[in-house]
Amino acid sequence: QYRPIIVEKHHECLEQALDVGGPPTVKECDALVAEEPDCGGFFMFAPEHPDWKCRCCTEEGAEGGPKSDQWNVYKVQAPRPAEPGAGDEVSKEKYKPAVHARKQECDEQALDVGFIPSIAKCDAVVAAEPKCGAHFMFSKRHPDWHCRCCTPAGADDGPANPQWDVYAVQAPVPDSRKAALSPAALDPTIGLPVDRGPRPE
Known part of the structure; x- marks a missing residue:
């Protein structure tokens, strides 16, 4: 039987990664988050307001978020899909924001x-x-x-x-x-004062 694991009661994620839609229960939210490669291992859900949707946290954004009477942060318990191994023909490099x-x-x-x-x-x-x-x-x-x-x-x-x-x-x-790029960015000497006196021999 599924038992939610609350890691931050009455808090939101510090950083949200994804809005995964509006499942009606914590268990269904857990399963949806587990399928999303953009999500970390935690999600926020408001049991009294499932219409606020299920939102997962970033990898580092589960703890220390804003306080909220309605939201809790939960640990993902559903199994995550296996990532392609080094020997697989199809491999997807994980996106890292710049x-x-x-x-x-x-x-x-x-x-x-x-x-x-x-x-x-x-x-x-x-x-x-x-x-x-x-x-x-x-x-x-x-x-x-x-x-x-x-x-x-x-x-x-x-x-x-x-x-x-x-x-x-x-x-x-x-x-x-x-x-x-501006000319000055391409050549940092552009715009510098020029000494019009005699040049050294």
């Missing part, structure tokens, strides 16, 4: 591409969207705030915000969507 700027938004947003439940999937969607540059902003704690891409030159110097991070797209994107 943080460009922590606790910051895009300086200029190009597009709200909608609700995307994980950073990896946001990365792939942004790469396929021609209106986007090569960076996007994503809130791990609030994936319901949507995946939003930056303009080609709008990834740097955006507003500070503890809920957002800016990531570099890792899926292939055309060079035309990447920020063009």
Whole structure:
């Protein structure tokens, strides 16, 4: 018989990885999370409000989250699918987010591409969207705030915000969507004062 294992009572995840939908029970939430490769080994669920959906934590984001009277953090007990071994023909390298700027938004947003439940999937969607540059902003704690891409030159110097991070797209994107480097960035001597006096022999 299934018995939920609570690791953080009346708390949320410190960092959410994925909204896996609205199963009505902790047991069903457990099983769904176990099937998701983007999830860590823990999830948050509100027994009195299953309509708030089942949300898994990141690998390091289970403990120390915000207090909440309705949420609990649980340990995943369902078996995880076996990952392909080194000798298997089909192997999938685990996605690792490339943080460009922590606790910051895009300086200029190009597009709200909608609700995307994980950073990896946001990365792939942004790469396929021609209106986007090569960076996007994503809130791990609030994936319901949507995946939003930056303009080609709008990834740097955006507003500070503890809920957002800016990531570099890792899926292939055309060079035309990447920020063009300024002449000074290409040649650091550009713009330096020139001594017009006699040159040493």
